[in-house]
Amino acid sequence: MARLVAKAVSKTYGATKALRRGDLEVEAGEVHVLIGSNGSGKSTLCKIVAGSVRPDSGELLLDGKPVTINDPQEAKTYGIGIFYQELSLAAHRTVAENILLSNLPGGVFVDRKQLVATASRYIALFDGVTGEGFSAGATVEALRPDQRQLVEIMKALSTEAPILIFDEPTSALDRAQVDRFFDILRRLKAEGRSIVFISHRMDEIFALGDRVTVIRDGETVATKRIDETDAAEVIRLMVGGESAGMETAARAPAANKAAAQTVLSVGNLSGVGFHNVSFDLAAGEILGLGGLHGQGQSAVLRALFGASPPSSGSVSLKGEPLDANSPRATIKRGVAYVSGDRRRDGVIAGRPILENVTPIHALKQRLALAAPSSLRDRAKPALEALRTKFAGFGHPISSLSGGNQQKIVIARWLIDRPDVLLLDDPTKGIDLSAKTDLFQLIRKLAAEGMAIVLYSSEDAELLGNADRILVFNGGGVTRELTGADRTAFNLYQAAYEAA
Template sequence: MAKLSLSGVSKAYGATLALRRGDLDIEAGEVHVLLGSNGSGKSTLCKIVAGSVRPDKGEVLIDGRPVTISGPQAARALGIGIFYQELSLSEHRSVAENICLADLPGKSGIFVDRAALEARASRYIALFAGVAGEGFSAEALVGNLRADQRQLVEIMKALSSEAPVIIFDEPTSALDRAQVDRFFEILRQLKTEGRGIIFISHRMDEITAIGDRATVIRDGETIRTLKLSETDPAEMIRLMVGENSDLPSAEHELPAAGPSAGAPLLSVRNLSGKGFRDVSFDVLPGEILGFGGLHGQGQSAVLRALFGASSISGGSLELSGRSLAVANPRSAIRSGLAYVSGDRGRDGVIQGRPIVENAAPIHYLKERLLLARPSALRDKVLPALGALHTKFASLAHPIGSLSGGNQQKIVIARWLIERPEVLLLDDPTKGIDLAAKADLFNLIRQLAAEGMAILLYSSEDAELLGNANRILVFNGGAVTRELTGADRTRYNLYQAAYEAA
């Protein structure tokens, strides 16, 4: 009997179907791998199991009994633990407190029992003795730890649930080889105890090293479950990609080859920083260079570093043959770089302010303006908004009155008033409708045709395959492969992302 079973589970967010049909069986004593591209439905399926998302339809069984997982607490009560890819730690609490956060031992009904807390946490800290690194202790504040150490705390937190079923969503992404090896030793021990493990990883070597079976999810549907000992990486990737893996995006024809000769506009050599290492590439005027690979492999980190939003620890930059130093976004803007984030709430929109103010800040910065006549500002802003077919009632209306797609158009339009030399696009279509996406990519291709150099990261494969002249595939913070010409296929994109070559 399966320890956990899902049958016909689905979830929609308005018109968006995140999970069409999720089927999954987790046996006692196995590591069951979930495979699928960005947006395939893996995370939605895991969130349903963990109780953070309620399914619209379908059945969930634990040890053969139908259950309703009404929330995270209900999931814990039913014996389900989870490691989230987005760490859920409290930076101002200690390692021990974070490990036991879901169930802090009490004393006298009011206070935390510090001795019991330390004793419980020490059991899980001891599992990683010798590989956790300097400064890692029960008393250390999580906010003072390195990225790999914080990830270990999140793993310990999941292990402390002692749940019969535990979900690990990309738990090794920040760990070094010694830490991964130790973690896999722990997983093998959990298997002998009869636990059921759901495991998601972007590394094919890890999948084949620790997994027993794998379920492939594509476009929101469970495609197939297979034994890893009886298949190979190429077959898994074919199942993830589907039949038409060698065809370009249906949304656009293959883009023109782009410029093949001439001096690079932007040259990057051995660039390293938080989340990426030794990244090198050139971008020619008029070229769209795509950043591909699974989500969170360093693509966004590189773009933010180029824009001065995060620090660079090594490497060099040249713009038009001259050395380039970007200390902060202001210096990047004045050097001719622009940045558009898909997270417009964090990185783009100025909430509570009118549309005109949201469209004009780069113009103010480049022209060093303190004041501007409304009519002159309107004359600058309207052509840029018109180029993106932006819908709005008045420039005086607050930006919050617009749809998400039109808000993103405002954020992009601000860069069209004072044209940059290099445009950095960090998953720019996240959360916007198809019509807005079409407007955006029509403009991107037009800007490239006019000689602008464009770096495009997208979590949607079709957007890269349909618009980028070349694609650099990222894995673990480094570029693992460059795809050009006829090699720009979904299959090759997945193969490089999962290191199956």
């Protein structure tokens, strides 16, 4: 008998059907992977199981018995714990307080000694991979994104729930952190726990899962045993049989790359998190930044954009010095930056889509006033190039799925084409279909002569799209992979050998 069953669960928000028919069966001692495009309904299904969303119809069963879960607290009494994709931490509280936030020892008068002792048990599970500055007494606001994600994972583990749901828990983690987390999940599975795991990373799905359920357009379309399927079949199920554009074979550099004009030149650049980074970037080239997460790749891109100015070194754009002292200055010189952290660096929360897609155009053109119809006309080609799905320019950005929000962020830079496009893990947390659209456009932009720097935490994205790859380790470039050397083996070797 399945421990958890969801039958024909549905949820509608106004005119939007978030979930048409969600079906899921999870056994005891199983890691059950849930996969689907952004907006397909997988997160909605998990929130229904966890009590944070009330379904419109359908049935939930625990150990064969129908249940109604009205809120997260009730879900907890039924033995259900969840890690939410959007972190729910208290920034000014300590790591220990956040881990045990729903069950502080002592209640109103917190037993601090017991708090630290209990939280330390979960911190110890990740001993050696949490990074500098991570401790029970550290405040969450002082932590890096990967460390905050670890706190959220520890928070879910601390529930000791028989059923644990993890909604994209590895998006900000490096490989060592992911490996440790997977070891923990395998131990929990061996203890008989039931684990629902959402991920967009195909390697994680096949490394960890026992079965996979695919949701497409709000409906469960199939459940397969992991050892009886492959990545190609899963992708076909996700996109309805159309898998074109998902090839990950290494991109062959164009024959004229060597003769192309150097657009961006970086010499011995150093700053917080990186040192002595040098490279030249040609027109029409896609330069990949590889290596383990947090080895300086993002810091270099933010420095080039002026968000975190470098402490030393030189940068020139089209032969002229680039003073990267502020984003405003670099934008005016033709530099664009897209972050994978769309909430921090991308979307303008609470504002309509038109305002989210046109601010860079307004800055570049020095527009004090502009007719909305004129702005819509300028924005449409960029949005269409990315195959962005939205109901209207007046709708709030929050009405879109994560993948379409990211397309809005990218489109804002393409209304007035930049000379250099800096991509800082731009596909983090978006679905495979959105990734396909994005990389098709990136290759097209490069073919038209745009110079592109791409950092990705997914090796397949670098191998499939970059002309060459600079592998980072400890804040510096340890190896450059070109031509036939651009292989997964060489990339892994270069990333791990000095780690």
